[in-house]
Amino acid sequence: MSEDKLPSRSEDYNDWYNSLVIRADLADYGPARGTMIVKPYGWTLWENIQQALDRRFKSTGHVNAGFPMLIPKSFIDRETSHVEGFSPELAVVTVGGGKQLEEPLVVRPTSETIIGHTYAKWIKSYRDLPLLVNLWNSVVRWELRTKLFLRTLEFWWQEGHTAHATYEEAQEETRQMLDVYLDFARNEAAVPAFFGRKSDSERFPGADLTYSMEAMMGDKKALQAATSHNLGQNFARAFDIQYLDQNNEMQYCWTTSWGLSTRFIGAMIMTHGDDQGLILPPRLAPHQVVIVPIYKNHDEKALVMEVVERISRLLESSGLRLKIDNREGLTPGFKFNDWEMRGVPLRVEIGPRDVANESVGLARRDIPGRDGKSFVPQEGIGPVVEEILAKIQLELLERATAFRDANTHQPRDYAHFKEIVADGFAFTGWCGGEECETSIKNDTKATNRCMPFEQPKDVGLCIYCGRAAVEQVYFARAY
Amino acid sequence: MSEDKLPSRSEDYNDWYNSLVIRADLADYGPARGTMIVKPYGWTLWENIQQALDRRFKSTGHVNAGFPMLIPKSFIDRETSHVEGFSPELAVVTVGGGKQLEEPLVVRPTSETIIGHTYAKWIKSYRDLPLLVNLWNSVVRWELRTKLFLRTLEFWWQEGHTAHATYEEAQEETRQMLDVYLDFARNEAAVPAFFGRKSDSERFPGADLTYSMEAMMGDKKALQAATSHNLGQNFARAFDIQYLDQNNEMQYCWTTSWGLSTRFIGAMIMTHGDDQGLILPPRLAPHQVVIVPIYKNHDEKALVMEVVERISRLLESSGLRLKIDNREGLTPGFKFNDWEMRGVPLRVEIGPRDVANESVGLARRDIPGRDGKSFVPQEGIGPVVEEILAKIQLELLERATAFRDANTHQPRDYAHFKEIVADGFAFTGWCGGEECETSIKNDTKATNRCMPFEQPKDVGLCIYCGRAAVEQVYFARAY
Numbered sequence: 001m002s003e004d005k006l007p008s009r010s011e012d013y014n015d016w017y018n019s020l021v022i023r024a025d026l027a028d029y030g031p032a033r034g035t036m037i038v039k040p041y042g043w044t045l046w047e048n049i050q051q052a053l054d055r056r057f058k059s060t061g062h063v064n065a066g067f068p069m070l071i072p073k074s075f076i077d078r079e080t081s082h083v084e085g086f087s088p089e090l091a092v093v094t095v096g097g098g099k100q101l102e103e104p105l106v107v108r109p110t111s112e113t114i115i116g117h118t119y120a121k122w123i124k125s126y127r128d129l130p131l132l133v134n135l136w137n138s139v140v141r142w143e144l145r146t147k148l149f150l151r152t153l154e155f156w157w158q159e160g161h162t163a164h165a166t167y168e169e170a171q172e173e174t175r176q177m178l179d180v181y182l183d184f185a186r187n188e189a190a191v192p193a194f195f196g197r198k199s200d201s202e203r204f205p206g207a208d209l210t211y212s213m214e215a216m217m218g219d220k221k222a223l224q225a226a227t228s229h230n231l232g233q234n235f236a237r238a239f240d241i242q243y244l245d246q247n248n249e250m251q252y253c254w255t256t257s258w259g260l261s262t263r264f265i266g267a268m269i270m271t272h273g274d275d276q277g278l279i280l281p282p283r284l285a286p287h288q289v290v291i292v293p294i295y296k297n298h299d300e301k302a303l304v305m306e307v308v309e310r311i312s313r314l315l316e317s318s319g320l321r322l323k324i325d326n327r328e329g330l331t332p333g334f335k336f337n338d339w340e341m342r343g344v345p346l347r348v349e350i351g352p353r354d355v356a357n358e359s360v361g362l363a364r365r366d367i368p369g370r371d372g373k374s375f376v377p378q379e380g381i382g383p384v385v386e387e388i389l390a391k392i393q394l395e396l397l398e399r400a401t402a403f404r405d406a407n408t409h410q411p412r413d414y415a416h417f418k419e420i421v422a423d424g425f426a427f428t429g430w431c432g433g434e435e436c437e438t439s440i441k442n443d444t445k446a447t448n449r450c451m452p453f454e455q456p457k458d459v460g461l462c463i464y465c466g467r468a469a470v471e472q473v474y475f476a477r478a479y
Numbered sequence: 480m481s482e483d484k485l486p487s488r489s490e491d492y493n494d495w496y497n498s499l500v501i502r503a504d505l506a507d508y509g510p511a512r513g514t515m516i517v518k519p520y521g522w523t524l525w526e527n528i529q530q531a532l533d534r535r536f537k538s539t540g541h542v543n544a545g546f547p548m549l550i551p552k553s554f555i556d557r558e559t560s561h562v563e564g565f566s567p568e569l570a571v572v573t574v575g576g577g578k579q580l581e582e583p584l585v586v587r588p589t590s591e592t593i594i595g596h597t598y599a600k601w602i603k604s605y606r607d608l609p610l611l612v613n614l615w616n617s618v619v620r621w622e623l624r625t626k627l628f629l630r631t632l633e634f635w636w637q638e639g640h641t642a643h644a645t646y647e648e649a650q651e652e653t654r655q656m657l658d659v660y661l662d663f664a665r666n667e668a669a670v671p672a673f674f675g676r677k678s679d680s681e682r683f684p685g686a687d688l689t690y691s692m693e694a695m696m697g698d699k700k701a702l703q704a705a706t707s708h709n710l711g712q713n714f715a716r717a718f719d720i721q722y723l724d725q726n727n728e729m730q731y732c733w734t735t736s737w738g739l740s741t742r743f744i745g746a747m748i749m750t751h752g753d754d755q756g757l758i759l760p761p762r763l764a765p766h767q768v769v770i771v772p773i774y775k776n777h778d779e780k781a782l783v784m785e786v787v788e789r790i791s792r793l794l795e796s797s798g799l800r801l802k803i804d805n806r807e808g809l810t811p812g813f814k815f816n817d818w819e820m821r822g823v824p825l826r827v828e829i830g831p832r833d834v835a836n837e838s839v840g841l842a843r844r845d846i847p848g849r850d851g852k853s854f855v856p857q858e859g860i861g862p863v864v865e866e867i868l869a870k871i872q873l874e875l876l877e878r879a880t881a882f883r884d885a886n887t888h889q890p891r892d893y894a895h896f897k898e899i900v901a902d903g904f905a906f907t908g909w910c911g912g913e914e915c916e917t918s919i920k921n922d923t924k925a926t927n928r929c930m931p932f933e934q935p936k937d938v939g940l941c942i943y944c945g946r947a948a949v950e951q952v953y954f955a956r957a958y
Contacts, residue, residue, distance in 0.1 A: 088576060
C-alpha cells in the first residue's frame with residue numbers, strides 16, 4: 001500500500017507515472033509481455049467512462065453490437081493503406097483445436113475489415129442507411145515499447161463504425177463524434193483538449209481524414225486522446241459495401257470509424273495527478289467521497305461510527321458514490337495518504353470533536369493542506385458536499401485549461417520554436433510539406449498534432465522553411 | 480425481413496431455431512468458421528442480461544476487473560484436470576509482430592490460470608481475503624460443431640473468480656452464486672431451472688465440485704444455463720496462491736469460479752419461442768412495447784400520429800422501453816409479424832377508430848390471436864400497460880414451469896426410463912457408478928444433468944443396475 005512517497009513528478013515524470021498507476025491500484029502487468037490487468041479500482045473508473053460515453057452514443061442514435069475477435073488474415077490485406085499500417089502489429093492464430101489452420105486468423109487490431117465484410121451483407125438499400133453501430137471490446141496490437149494504459153499489447157476501447165449514403169452525412173458523423181469526445185473529455189473528465197485534422201502522415205491507415213483531440217499532459221507533452229475517421233469509400237470499395245439508391249442504382253457507401261480507449265485513463269492521470277498521487281474528477285471517480293472515522297478507543301469509536309453511519313446515509317441518499325474506510329489497525333494518517341493516492345475528490349473526517357460540534361471535517365483532494373480543509377455542520381451536509389464536488393469538477397477543468405494555455409506559444413522563429421516544443425506546445429504556420437514535418441520531427445521530436453478547424457485569416461509562414469503557410473498547426477512532443 | 484413463415488417448431492426444431500435467430504435479427508455468422516456476430520437487437524438483449532446480473536454481483540460484494548485475453552500456453556498445463564479439459568480446444572497465437580514467438584500464447588478459453596498467477600501476487604495475508612472479482616469478456620474454444628448462441632468458437636460471458644481463507648467460505652460462495660443465477664433466470668428471464676451438483680464425469684476440469692442450473696427447452700432437451708464451481712485448493716496449489724493467516728502461518732487459498740454466457744440467450748429463445756418467433760420476457764426485452772400506427776391516408780396519419788406521440792410520452796414517463804414503428808411503405812400486418820418475430824411482449828395499435836374512441840388496441844405476444852387482444856382507454860394507459868407487462872412476465876414463468884413439470888417423470892423401470900428421456904426429463908435413482916452413467920448415455924443419449932441438493936429420504940434403486948441408489952438425478956438429452 002501507499003506508505004512510501006511517490007517519486008517526484010517534477011524530477012522523474014516517467015517514474016512518477018509508473019509508480020502512481022501501481023500504487024493507486026489502477027492496473028498491473030499481465031504475464032504475457034506488454035499485457036495489462038486493469039484492477040477493480042481502475043476498471044470501475046473505466047466503467048464510469050464507458051457509461052458517460054455510451055449515454056452520448058445512444059443519444060446520437062447509435063446501437064451496440066458484438067463482433068468476433070478473430071478475423072481471417074486475408075481481410076487485413078484488402079485495403080492498401082490499412083495493410084501497411086497494421087500488418088507489422090498483428091497477433092496471429094495459426095493453430096486451432098490442435099491443428100494447423102489453413103488460413104491463419106488475426107486477433108483484431110481494429111475491426112474495419114470485418115465490419116466491411118459484414119456491412120456488405122447487411123446493407124441492401126438506402127433504407128438500411130445510415131447504419132450506426134458501436135462496439136465495446138478489446139484489441140491487440142503488437143507494440144514493442146509498452147506502458148500501462150498508454151500503450152499495451154491489448155487495450156480496451158470502443159470502436160464506432162457507421163455507413164452512410166452520402167459523403168456529407170459521413171463527414172457530419174465524423175465531426176459529430178469528435179464533438180461527442182470533446183464534450184465527454186471536458187465535462188466528465190475535466191480534460192480540455194485541442195482538436196482538429198491530422199496531417200496526411202499522421203492519419204489512420206485507410207482513412208481519408210482523421211480528426212483527433214490532443215490533450216496536454218503534466219509534462220507538457222501531447223496525448224492523442226480520441227480519434228474520428230472519415231473513411232471515404234476506401235473500405236466500401238475494398239469490401240464491396242454497396243446500396244441501391246432511390247433511383248435504383250448501386251452506389252458505394254461512405255463509412256466512418258471512431259474510438260476512445262483505456263489510454264484515456266492515462267490522460268486523466270497525467271492531466272490531474274500530483275506528487276500525492278491521482279486526482280480524479282468527481283463525475284468519473286469510483287468513490288466521490290471517502291469517510292475516514294477517527295477514534296482512539298472503543299467508546300470513541302461507538303460515538304464516531306454512529307455519526308459516520310448517519311452521514312453516509314445522508315450522502316448516499318443524494319446519489320453520491322461513497323466509501324467508508326473502516327479498516328482496523330491503520331492510522332487515520334495512513335488512510336488519508338491512501339485515498340489521496342487513489343485520487344478520491346473529497347475526504348470527510350469524523351472524530352470525537354466533530355461529534356461534539358455536530359460538524360465534520362472536509363478535505364479537498366485538489367487543494368492540498370490547510371487551504372483545502374473546512375468544517376461544516378452535519379445538518380444539511382448533502383447539498384454542501386454536492387456543491388463542493390461540482391466546484392472541484394469545474395476547478396480541475398479551469399486549472400488544466402490554464403496550464404495548457406500557459407504552455408502553448410506562438411514561436412517567433414525556428415530557434416524559438418525549438419525552445420517552445422522542448423517544454424510545451426507550439427502553435428504556428430506550416431507549408432503543408434511532409435519534408436518540413438519530418439525535419440521538425442528529426443530536429444525536435446515534436447510532431448504535427450492537429451490543425452484546428454478555425455484558422456486565423458493570416459496563417460503566416462511555415463516555421464521551418466519560411467514559405468507561405470497553408471495552415472496553423474499544433475506541434476508538440478507526444479506520447 | 481420476416482415475410483415468410485418460420486419453419487414449424489414442432490416439425491423441425493433445429494431449423495426453427497436457426498431461422499428464428501437470423502430472422503429475429505439477433506445474430507449472424509462471422510467470417511471465421513464457427514464465430515458469431517451478435518447484432519444490435521441481440522446485443523441489447525445481452526446488455527439487459529448483463530445489467531440484471533451485474534446488479535446482483537455488486538450487491539453480493541463483487542467488483543469487476545479486466546484481464547488479458549492472451550495467456551502463456553504453459554499456464555494451461557499447470558493444473559492436471561484443467562489441461563486435459565481445455566488443451567484440445569485452444570486457439571494458439573504463434574506469431575506476433577511478424578515474428579515467431581518463443582512461447583506461444585493461447586486466447587483464453589477461461590481465465591482460472593491467469594487469475595491463479597495474478598492472485599498469487601495480489602494476496603499476501605488474510606486481510607486481502609475474500610477477493611471477489613468478476614470479468615465481463617469473451618473467450619475462445621475451438622468447437623467443431625457450432626450453433627449460434629449455443630456453441631460458438633468465441634462467446635461472451637462473465638466469469639467470476641473468488642479466493643477465500645476457508646473451505647466453508649468458498650463453499651458458501653459457490654452456492655450463493657448458483658442462487659444468484661437461479662434468481663436471475665427465474666425473475667428476469669422467466670426461465671425455471673432444475674439445479675444441483677454435477678457428477679464427477681460432468682464436472683468442470685479443475686473443480687472439486689460443480690453446481691449447475693439445467694433448463695428444459697421447448698423440445699424437452701436440457702440446456703446447462705450457468706455453472707458455479709468450488710475449485711478447492713487445486714488452482715491455489717498449482718499457482719501457489721497462499722496467504723499468511725492470523726497465526727502468521729502460510730495457508731493455501733480456496734477458490735471458486737462461476738459463469739453465465741450468451742448461451743443463455745439460446746435458453747430464452749428455446750424456453751419461450753413459438754411458431755411466430757421469439758417471445759421475450761418484459762424485464763429483459765430491448766423493447767417492452769411497440770406502437771404500430773395504422774392509417775390509410777395523410778389526414779388519418781396526422782390524427783393517428785398525434786395520439787401515438789402522446790401515448791409514447793406517457794409510456795416513456797413510466798420508464799418503459801418503447802419503440803414506435805413509423806416505417807413508411809410497410810403494411811400494419813407486415814409490422815405486426817415483424818415485431819412478433821422479434822418477440823416484443825406487447826403491441827399497441829392505434830388507428831383512426833382508436834383516435835375516435837380515445838382508446839388503443841393491445842396485443843399480447845404470449846397469447847396469439849383474439850384471446851391476447853384488448854382495447855383500453857388512452858387515459859391512464861401507463862399503469863395498465865405496466866400491469867399487463869408484469870402479468871406477461873409472471874405467466875411466461877408459470878407456463879415454462881408447467882411445461883417443465885409436465886415433461887419430467889419418475890420412471891418405473893429402465894424401459895420406462897428410455898421412453899421418458901426420448902421426450903422429457905427423468906428423475907430417478909443412481910448408484911453413483913460411472914459405468915451406469917456411460918451405459919445410459921450410450922443407450923439413450925441422456926446424460927446426468929444434476930443432482931438436487933434436497934433429496935428424498937428414500938432414493939430407491941439405480942435405474943440402470945438396480946443396486947441401491949446413492950442419489951436421485953435428473954437425466955435428459957442435452958444441448
